[in-house]
Amino acid sequence: MNVLISLKKAIKSFFAGIVLLAATLLLLLYLVFNNNAFQNWLGSKATAYLSEQFKAPIRIGKISYKPFTRFTLEEVYFGDHRNDTLFYIDELSFRLGKLNPDSMLFGLKNVVMEGTYCKLTTYEDSTFSLDILFNILAPNDTIPD
Numbered sequence: 001m002n003v004l005i006s007l008k009k010a011i012k013s014f015f016a017g018i019v020l021l022a023a024t025l026l027l028l029l030y031l032v033f034n035n036n037a038f039q040n041w042l043g044s045k046a047t048a049y050l051s052e053q054f055k056a057p058i059r060i061g062k063i064s065y066k067p068f069t070r071f072t073l074e075e076v077y078f079g080d081h082r083n084d085t086l087f088y089i090d091e092l093s094f095r096l097g098k099l100n101p102d103s104m105l106f107g108l109k110n111v112v113m114e115g116t117y118c119k120l121t122t123y124e125d126s127t128f129s130l131d132i133l134f135n136i137l138a139p140n141d142t143i144p145d
């Protein structure tokens with residue numbers, strides 16, 4: 001009988017330890033994601049990747065995350081292939097929609113843009129400032145230099 005009671009106590013202690021470990025990990029993740037240094041690092045990595053993919057200057061001043069609610073990007077700048085402003089957003093906030101880890105695609109919900117500026121230009125050589133976006137959507141084309 002004492003062995004059975006000891007086994008039950010050991011199992012309860014084991015599961016209590018697992019729950020405590022999971023709660024501690026969630027708390028650490030929360031603290032890391034809400035750390036300004038981490039958010040700035042993440043923003044610099046994201047803008048470097050996006051600038052390389054679009055072959056255009058892209059900057060994000062600040063990224064903030066409210067767990068399970070919203071992402072907010074501040075001072076979002078997207079330049080065109082001639083380093084002119086394509087669009088600028090003071091504050092862009094959104095929620096993540098459906099995530100598809102296999103294709104690395106995700107949806108956005110409840111997108112709000114405040115202080116938005118968009119500049120559409122036709123250049124002398126008949127190219128447009130929006131060409132950079134069209135070329136990304138049509139991958140067989142090349143991005144103008």
